[in-house]
Amino acid sequence: MSMDKSIGSASVRLSKKMTRIVNLYLRSYHLTTEQWVVLRALHEIDGITQKELSHRTDKDQATLTKILDLVEKRKAVIRVANPADRRSFLIKITEQGRALVEELTPYIEEIFIRMVAGIKPEKLEAYQEVLGLLESNIEQLLEQTDLERRNKSERNI
Amino acid sequence: MSMDKSIGSASVRLSKKMTRIVNLYLRSYHLTTEQWVVLRALHEIDGITQKELSHRTDKDQATLTKILDLVEKRKAVIRVANPADRRSFLIKITEQGRALVEELTPYIEEIFIRMVAGIKPEKLEAYQEVLGLLESNIEQLLEQTDLERRNKSERNI
DNA sequence: TAAATATAGTTAGTATACAAATTATATTTA
């Protein structure tokens, strides 16, 4: 079997299913997986720029703007002018948002306990290790692709 | 570290990056990863209903309709009336579509060879095994959630 | 120091995933 299917499609399929199941469980809280990830990040480190938040959550600026609009609307976060840079905001989690994260954290961990049921800890560790290696390799490929694109641009001048 | 982050977010992040890099490489072919998956499936087994195709590619009907619209537009597939059921089509890959898959198959495999560079085969096998176990566990959770939802519906009657 | 260049966040557009609703058609029920 090709790696395209056995690694590529299998990884993407698992990711979709993880998102699907977590979204189902979060539904009654009117929260999506991606919104949760943003709130969780702010609960850990609060009052950061959207740029920083986009790095921490691996979401692009455009998508993050939309997600923040939604969680701001439900009063889980607020955007505060950044005194150090008028182009940016500091994103702060509200007490309401904090309470939500604190309520949901054990609930979501319970979901994952079910997800990994029957899988040996060493296997899970191996899984995580390969996740990291693949991610690093891809990051390098992405950088190279960036370089190639930039080189192309320079040639056009 | 919570499994939510170490398993959940890490898996989703990897999946996004895989999709991102493959999309970059496919860009010059004016093809996206998801369109590729559909064409690949049809190259393997052709002339199947959209319903069957949606199972084989793990895509919901609504999304698949859109993707088929796009690949049909570029003449990579055609929809043919299904003589056995007037509600459905048989989706057939064209010669053009077939040629594209045959051209791209080694190219994409090359991408994955780069992605797994430096990772031992046993590690990759372990990764794949855990992928499968997690997916099975989630499928079971999804079924249970379905049952719960149906039970709720019945209670409302 | 003014001009050139870069950047933070937003908007607009395309693609995809998912849910709900719809219509024509098939299947099951009574």
Added chain:
DNA sequence: TAAATATAATTTGTATACTAACTATATTTA
């Protein structure tokens, strides 16, 4: 056998990911 129910594909709507363009602001360059 007619009515009730289910189903294939499509449409509509929301959320997310990604790209490109934009505007106000910051930084660098000459």
